[in-house]
Amino acid sequence: xxxxxxxxxxxxxxxxxxxxxxxxxxxxxxxxxxxxxxxxxxxxxxxxxxxxxxxxxxxxxxxxxxxxxxxxxxxxxxxxxxxxxxxxxxxxxxxxxxxxxxxxxxxxxxxxxxxxxxxxxxxxxxxxxxxxxxxxxxxxxxxxxxxxxxxxxxxxxxxxxxxxxxxxxxxxxxxxxxxxxxxxxxxxxxxxxxxxxxxxxxxxxxxxxxxxxxxxxxxxxxxxxxxxxxxxxxxxxxxxxxxxxxxxxxxxxxxxx
Amino acid sequence: xxxxxxxxxxxxxxxxxxxxxxxxxxxxxxxxxxxxxxxxxxxxxxxxxxxxxxxxxxxxxxxxxxxxxxxxxxxxxxxxxxxxxxxxxxxxxxxxxxxxxxxxxxxxxxxxxxxxxxxxxxxxxxxxxxxxxxxxxxxxxxxxxxxxxxxxxxxxxxxxxxxxxxxxxxxxxxxxxxxxxxxxxxxxxxxxxxxxxxxxxxxxxxxxxxxxxxxxxxxxxxxxxxxxxxxxxxxxxxxxxxxxxxxxxxxxxxxxxxxxxxxxxxxxxxxxxxxxxxxxxxxxxxxxxxxxxxxxxxxxxxxxxxxx
Ligand SMILES: Cc1cc2nc3c(=O)[nH]c(=O)nc-3n(C[C@H](O)[C@H](O)[C@H](O)COP(=O)(O)OP(=O)(O)OC[C@H]3O[C@@H](n4cnc5c(N)ncnc54)[C@H](O)[C@@H]3O)c2cc1C
Ligand SMILES: Nc1ncnc2c1ncn2[C@@H]1O[C@H](COP(=O)(O)O)[C@@H](O)[C@H]1O
Numbered sequence: 047x048x049x050x051x052x053x054x055x056x057x058x059x060x061x062x063x064x065x066x067x068x069x070x071x072x073x074x075x076x077x078x079x080x081x082x083x084x085x086x087x088x089x090x091x092x093x094x095x096x097x098x099x100x101x102x103x104x105x106x107x108x109x110x111x112x113x114x115x116x117x118x119x120x121x122x123x124x125x126x127x128x129x130x131x132x133x134x135x136x137x138x139x140x141x142x143x144x145x146x147x148x149x150x151x152x153x154x155x156x157x158x159x160x161x162x163x164x165x166x167x168x169x170x171x172x173x174x175x176x177x178x179x180x181x182x183x184x185x186x187x188x189x190x191x192x193x194x195x196x197x198x199x200x201x202x203x204x205x206x207x208x209x210x211x212x213x214x215x216x217x218x219x220x221x222x223x224x225x226x227x228x229x230x231x232x233x234x235x236x237x238x239x240x241x242x243x244x245x246x247x248x249x250x251x252x253x254x255x256x257x258x259x260x261x262x263x264x265x266x267x268x269x270x271x272x273x274x275x276x277x278x279x280x281x282x283x284x285x286x287x288x289x290x291x292x293x294x295x296x297x298x299x300x301x302x303x
Numbered sequence: 304x305x306x307x308x309x310x311x312x313x314x315x316x317x318x319x320x321x322x323x324x325x326x327x328x329x330x331x332x333x334x335x336x337x338x339x340x341x342x343x344x345x346x347x348x349x350x351x352x353x354x355x356x357x358x359x360x361x362x363x364x365x366x367x368x369x370x371x372x373x374x375x376x377x378x379x380x381x382x383x384x385x386x387x388x389x390x391x392x393x394x395x396x397x398x399x400x401x402x403x404x405x406x407x408x409x410x411x412x413x414x415x416x417x418x419x420x421x422x423x424x425x426x427x428x429x430x431x432x433x434x435x436x437x438x439x440x441x442x443x444x445x446x447x448x449x450x451x452x453x454x455x456x457x458x459x460x461x462x463x464x465x466x467x468x469x470x471x472x473x474x475x476x477x478x479x480x481x482x483x484x485x486x487x488x489x490x491x492x493x494x495x496x497x498x499x500x501x502x503x504x505x506x507x508x509x510x511x512x513x514x515x516x517x518x519x520x521x522x523x524x525x526x527x528x529x530x531x532x533x534x535x536x537x538x539x540x541x542x543x544x545x546x547x548x549x550x551x552x553x554x555x556x557x558x559x560x561x562x563x564x565x566x567x568x569x570x571x572x573x574x575x576x577x578x579x580x581x582x583x584x585x586x587x588x589x590x591x592x593x594x595x596x597x598x599x600x601x602x603x604x605x606x607x608x609x610x611x
Contacts (some may be wrong), residue, residue, distance in 0.1 A: 057431070062434070063434045072430070145410075170431070170546070171431060172430055173415065173430055173432065174413070174415045175399050175403075176406070176413050177403075179400060180406065182404065183403070184407050184408075188374060188477035188478045191399075191400050212540050213483075213541075214313075214395050214396045214397075214549070215541060216485040216539065217484045218480075218482075218483040219481040220372065222477065223476075232530065232534075232547060268441055269414065269439055269442075270442070271437050271439050272439065273437070274435050274437050274438075275436050277436050282589065283577075283592055283593035284593075284594060285584075285589070285594075285595045285597060289596065289607050292596050296555070296576070296594065302554055302555040302575070303611070
C-alpha cells in the first residue's frame, strides 16, 4: 500500500510571534520555520507503517513556496521515499488557504492513488483544522480525524482501518474501508529525529515539482484577512505570600469565591 | 439572512455549547434554525426549541446520524445548506470534524473558531495559538463557521419554536462506528465550569491528582490538565486544556504545577481570574496570573483545601 503524507511549513512552535506594526499580518522575516508538529507525527506514522511492512512506499507532499522544499527534505530524511512540491509561488506570494490546499492535494491523491493519506489535524499557524476533512469530502474517501491510534486490519481480504479518535468526551473508534484519509492528534506517536547520514541521503531522493496551473486549480480564496492584531495583553498580577493571603484576595479583591 | 445552527448534543442532552452558538448567530442577525441530527433526539429537539432567538428546529432522527459520523452528517448539512446564508456549529470535535466537509462540498472557505462577529461577513478569530487575532472577511455566498463557545454568552431559555422533521437520510457506506470510551465524571463539564483547577507535570503522578479533587470538591470545579500531564499518563486526554485541547474561560482558573507554555495559555488565558501555584518563581505562568503563589504544591494544595 502506498501512503501519502501532506505536510506544511509553518513557524517553529517555540517561536514567540510578533504582529507587524501595520497590522497586515504576523512578521515572518528571519523567523525560524519548521514542519508543522502534527505533520511530523503524520510522517512518523507513515514511516512506521513502512517499517511494519504495511506500507510499500511513503510519498510526502507539500503545497507552498519554494522554501517549503526544506520540510520535504526533512520528511525524506525521516524515511519518506520521494516527495512532491506543489509550488504556489507561481500564482501568489501569500500563504494558501486551506480550501485551495485541499483542492491541490485532491489532485495529487487522484494522480497517486494512495491507500492511505495522512495529514496533521491542524496547522499551528492558521489553527484551521480543515484540510484533512476537506480532502476526504473532495475525494469521496472516508475520514478518521484526530487519531490517537491507527490499526490496519488485514483480516479477511478486505483491508480496513480502525482509527481511535480523540473526541471531547473521551475516545471514539471508527472503522474505515481503504482508501482512507487520517488526521493525526498529538498522542498518535512520538516522532523521531533525523540522523545526519539520513539527511545526506535525503538530498538524493527524488523531489518532483508541480504547479497549481498544471493541476488546474486556482489558489484564490473568498476569505480575506483584513487585519491582524496582538491579543489583549493580560496584565500580570501580584505574587501572594501565603495560602491565607491567596484565599483572602480571591474572596475580597477578585470576588472569585 | 437565515442561519442554520448545528446542535451539539451528548448522552441524550442538548449541550450547553449550542446556546452559545445561537448567541453568535443572533449577532449575525436573521432567522435562526437549529438542526438536531441523531437517533432518538426528540427531547433534545424540544430543548433546542426553548432557546431564545430560535425560529425553528429541524430534526433529522435516524440511525445513520447516531454517532455524529462526519460523512452522513456532512451530507445532511450539504442537502440543507442552500436554504441558508450561514451555517454555524460549535468548534467542538464534532463541529471540527464535519463542517469542513460542508465547506469543501459547497466550494467555500470555512471560518474556524470565531471569537467575535463584526458584521454578517466579517469575523475575528485567533491564529498562532491565540498570539494574534485576525479579522477576516468572507466573500463566499455561503459562510461556514465554527464558533468558540466561550467567547459568546449563552442565550436564555423561554422560547417555544416550532419543530419540524427532516426526512433526508444520507447513506453512509464510508465509515462505521466501532465503539467509544467516554469519561465518566460527576464534575461540571470543562468547557462550561465556572471554576477550573488544572494540574501539570509538577503533579508527579496520576494519584496526586486527588489533591486537586479535594480543592475542586470545595469549589464545584472541573479538573483540567496540561498536555505534559496527559502525555505522562497521569490523566486521560479529554482533560487537556490548550491550543490543541479544550478552550476554557471560567470565572476562576487555578493552574497547579504548570509552567505556562504558550500552547497551554492559548486554552485558558481568557479566564476572568487566574491563579498559579508553582515552585519556580520564574515560571512563565506567573506572567498571566492575577495571583501567583510560589510554593510546593504538595504543601499548598492541602492547605488551600482546608482553608476554603
Ligand atoms: C503542537 C503542540 C501543541 C500543544 N498543545 C498543548 C495544549 O493544548 N495544552 C498544553 O498544556 N500543552 C500543549 N503543548 C505542550 C506545551 O508546549 C508544553 O510542553 C506543556 O504545556 C507543558 O506542560 P507542563 O506545564 O505541565 O509541564 P512543564 O513545562 O514540565 O512544567 C511543570 C511545572 O511544574 C512545576 N513544579 C514541579 N514540581 C512542583 C511542585 N512540587 N510544586 C509546584 N510546582 C511544581 C515546575 O516548576 C514547572 O513549572 C503542545 C505542544 C505542541 C508542540
Ligand atoms: N499547504 C499545505 N501543504 C500540504 N499540506 C497541508 C497544507 N496546509 C495544510 N496541510 C495539511 O493539513 C493539515 C491541517 O491543516 P489546516 O487544516 O490548515 O489546519 C496539516 O497538518 C497538513 O497535514
